[in-house]
Structure formats: C-alpha cells, structure tokens
Amino acid sequence: MSRKEKDTNDQEYCFLQEAVQEPHKRKPAGIIKRAVYVIVLAVVFGGTASVTFWKVQDVLEKRDARIYRESLLNDAKETSAGTKQTPRPSTESDMLAAYENYWDRIKNIGEQCNKAIVTVDKLHTESWYQRSDKEDVLQSGLIFKRRGSSLYVLTQVSSLVEKGSLEVSFANGKSAAATLVATDDNLGIAVLRMDVNDISKSTMNQIYVIDFTQDASDTAPELNDRVLLFGCPNGIMKSVMPGNVVNTDMTVQAVDDCLTVYVTDIAYTEGGDGFVSDIEGRMVGMITDAYQRTTGDTNWSFISAEDIAVAAEAIVEEKTPVTFGIRGKDMENGKGIYVTEVQLKSPAYHGGVRVADVIDSIDGNKIRSMKDLSLCLSTHERGDRITVGLCRSCSGKQKKKSVKVELK
Known part of the structure; x- marks a missing residue:
C-alpha cells in the first residue's frame, strides 16, 4: 500500500479513532476540592440561617415580654371595685417593677x-433507723x-389514710398524732383530727388555718383565672406551681351529686397531690387525678x-x-334530673325510682x-321519709308520679 493510499484510509476511518477513547479518570484532588466546596457552602448557609433565626427569636421574645409585663401592670392596678386603671406605665422601669411586684405577691x-400544709404519714412507734425503706408514699x-x-x-382518701393511726408533720419538723374522723368516697376526701394539746405553743403560732367552708360559694374560678397549686403538686412537699384555669365546663356524675371539675394548664405529675388557691x-x-377519663x-x-x-x-x-x-344529668331549662343510674338496694331503688x-x-x-x-x-x-315527684314515660306518654323514699 502506497503512502497516499494509507493517508486516505486514515482519513476515512478517523471517526472510529475519535469514538473509541480511553475513559477519563477523575483525579482524587478534584473530588476532594468539590467536597470541600460543598462543606463550605453548607457551613455558610447554616451559620447565616442560625444568626437570622436567633435575631428573630430575640425580637419576638422581647416583644412578648413587653406585652406580658404591660398586662401584669394593668392587672396589678385594678381597683377595689374591679375596674382597671386607664393610665399605662410610661417607662420600662415601671413595667419591670410591676412585673417583679406581681411575682413577689405570688411568692x-x-x-x-x-x-x-402538713405532711401526712403513718404513725411511727419505732426508731428512725428501724424503719423500712418500703414505706407508703x-x-x-x-x-x-x-x-x-x-x-x-x-x-385525700388513700391506703395510707385508711390505716387510721397517722402522724402529721409541720413545717418546723415537729409532729403530732392524728386520727381519721371520716371519709367521703364520693368526693375522695378524708378529714383527720389532731389534739391541740399535743402540739407545742411555738408550733401552733406558726400554723395558718385556711377555713374555706365559710365562703366556698364565692370562690368559684372563671376561665383564664390565675391559680396556684400548693402542697405536693409535683411530688415535692411544700411546692408552689402557678398556672391558669383553661376549662370550666366539665362536670362529673357522682352519687347524689354532680361535681364541677376545672382543668388547668399545669402539667400533671403522677403521685402528686395538693390544693388550689x-x-x-x-x-x-x-x-385530683380521679377523673382523667374526662379531663385527660x-x-x-381540681374539684x-x-x-x-x-x-x-x-x-x-x-x-x-x-x-x-x-x-x-341536669335537664335543659331546669326541668329536673334525668336518672341515669339507680344503685342496687339503695333508698331510691327500694322507693321505686328507676332509670x-x-x-x-x-x-x-x-x-x-x-x-x-x-x-x-x-x-x-337518716330515717327521714321524703316524697319524690317524678315523670315517667309509659307507652310514649309522660305520667306524673310520687314515690316515698326513706333515706339511709
């Protein structure tokens, strides 16, 4: 083959040489460079986003704190008639002072x-070092x-209280014997009695009595009212937890009664107990946690x-x-009570009241x-006889009826 023919063949089949090429090998240095570039971009983006979110959150927190302090100051300036003062605080220091005064008042x-508040425990006759670790809560x-x-x-009614022989400890560490007077299982409450003669004079001077039985009807909380849980609400004795009433519309059926149950925004702690102010x-x-099926x-x-x-x-x-x-259940428009349950062998059952x-x-x-x-x-x-007037549906018609019931 002549040189001229060889050159012609080379030109004719040159496309095959272009098509078949050695695969391109990526250099390790190039891969590392790209990875570093991606990491740098991620760091820059993450840093920028973090700073932005932090600034926005700081602005919002300051705004919320300012609004909250202003509302607290307005609440603190309520008059005895229940109306609020119209002037608002003129300076930030005034608002901060009102905020601090409010929480001092709560404290x-x-x-x-x-x-x-006292701590209720079983009556101990043994020395402290002889007591078992497995005690009642x-x-x-x-x-x-x-x-x-x-x-x-x-x-509260509990297995501890039902033992009868109890010991009550005061804030100063002193204690006195207590006995169970009675319980009300319908409400889940128990009342204990102590002899004042068993309590030292110095301890008596430190005791504060909250007699709620005189004006209980005037203390019904309303929606969004501020309340304090005290006693042992978080499992720690003498704790205080502030919060708000968030639901006032819940009721629970009890025997011969209907209990109003209020729900707060304070987190529940298993094993806690106490009272509300x-x-x-x-x-x-x-x-109480007895009605969690209703309240969650x-x-x-609380009741x-x-x-x-x-x-x-x-x-x-x-x-x-x-x-x-x-x-x-209460009927609409105060028309009476719709009976949902009659306890077996109760006075109402023997008297003829029916579901x-x-x-x-x-x-x-x-x-x-x-x-x-x-x-x-x-x-x-007990033993009183009462006449109960009721309506009973018979064959689609409402019939008036009176029954005699002897209370027990």
Whole structure:
C-alpha cells in the first residue's frame, strides 16, 4: 500500500479513532476540592440561617415580654371595685417593677398557703433507723378548721389514710398524732383530727388555718383565672406551681351529686397531690387525678371548694351523710334530673325510682339540678321519709308520679 493510499484510509476511518477513547479518570484532588466546596457552602448557609433565626427569636421574645409585663401592670392596678386603671406605665422601669411586684405577691401567697400544709404519714412507734425503706408514699394535708381543742386536716382518701393511726408533720419538723374522723368516697376526701394539746405553743403560732367552708360559694374560678397549686403538686412537699384555669365546663356524675371539675394548664405529675388557691390566697379547690377519663392525663384538674365544703363541714360536725342512691344529668331549662343510674338496694331503688325517670321535686320543693338534690339531702338525716315527684314515660306518654323514699 502506497503512502497516499494509507493517508486516505486514515482519513476515512478517523471517526472510529475519535469514538473509541480511553475513559477519563477523575483525579482524587478534584473530588476532594468539590467536597470541600460543598462543606463550605453548607457551613455558610447554616451559620447565616442560625444568626437570622436567633435575631428573630430575640425580637419576638422581647416583644412578648413587653406585652406580658404591660398586662401584669394593668392587672396589678385594678381597683377595689374591679375596674382597671386607664393610665399605662410610661417607662420600662415601671413595667419591670410591676412585673417583679406581681411575682413577689405570688411568692408570698404561696408561702402563706404552705403554712397550712402538713405532711401526712403513718404513725411511727419505732426508731428512725428501724424503719423500712418500703414505706407508703407521703401525702399533703390542709389545716382547714379549729374547733375547741381539735385541729382538722383535709386530705385525700388513700391506703395510707385508711390505716387510721397517722402522724402529721409541720413545717418546723415537729409532729403530732392524728386520727381519721371520716371519709367521703364520693368526693375522695378524708378529714383527720389532731389534739391541740399535743402540739407545742411555738408550733401552733406558726400554723395558718385556711377555713374555706365559710365562703366556698364565692370562690368559684372563671376561665383564664390565675391559680396556684400548693402542697405536693409535683411530688415535692411544700411546692408552689402557678398556672391558669383553661376549662370550666366539665362536670362529673357522682352519687347524689354532680361535681364541677376545672382543668388547668399545669402539667400533671403522677403521685402528686395538693390544693388550689386563687391570687387572693383563698382556697378554690383540691387537685385530683380521679377523673382523667374526662379531663385527660396531661394537665392537673381540681374539684371546687364549693363541692368539698358541705361534705367536710358535715364530717367535722360528725353528721352522717344521708344516701339517696342515684346518678343523673341536669335537664335543659331546669326541668329536673334525668336518672341515669339507680344503685342496687339503695333508698331510691327500694322507693321505686328507676332509670330514665325525671325527678322534678322533693317534698313539693322544685328540684332543677343535681346540685339542688345534694343541697336538699344535706338538710335531712337518716330515717327521714321524703316524697319524690317524678315523670315517667309509659307507652310514649309522660305520667306524673310520687314515690316515698326513706333515706339511709
């Protein structure tokens, strides 16, 4: 083959030489360079975003703090008539002072309420080093009444309280024996009694009595009211936890009563117990976890002091509460009580009251709600005979009926 022909063939098949090439090998240095570039970009972007978010959060926190301090100052300037002062604080220092004064007030109320708190434990006759580590959990109690030489403590029904022989410890570390007077399982409360003669004079001078039974009807909290939990709400004795009432519309059916249950925004702690005060230092309720099926298990709820007061006072006076034996719901427009349950062998059952009856009167007095029924029963004693007026549906028609019930 001549040189000319060879050159011609080379030009004709040169595309094959271009198509078949050695694969390009990436150099390690190039890969590292790209990785470093990506990392630098990520660091720059992350740093910029962090600074931006931090600045925005700082601005929002300052704004929220300013708004909160202004609202606290307005609340602190309420008049005795309940109206608010129109002038607003002119300086930041005024707002900060009002903010600090408010929390000083909360602290003082908490400390005052805790002077009425005692620790309830079983009565120990052995030395401290002989005690077992497996003891019952301690619980808090509230000194709520003094009558003669007796001092009365309100606490929750528990396996500890039901042992009867108890010991109550005060804030100064001193203790005294206490006995169980009675319980009200409907409310889950127990009342203990101590002899004042067993308590030293110095200890008595430090005790604060919160008698909520006199004005309980005037302390019903409203939505968004500020409250304090004190006693042992977080499992630590003598703790104080501030919060707000977030729900006032919940009710729970109880035997011969309907309890109002209030829900707070304070986190629930298993094993906690205690009481509730408003920002005036008045007891407004007792915390409970007995109704978590209704209220949920996230936040603390409490039953009102108004519901507790009548039962606690009756226990102090050693009055045996009478039993009717129904659960029911309030009818609309105050038309009576719709009976949802009649307890077996109860006075109501033996008297002829049945599920789905509507009770509208007792002894001729109008009964519009379960609260009316509870108040009516509190005026009677065991053995009293009452006439219950009710409506019963028979073949689609409502028939008036009266039954005689002997209370027990």
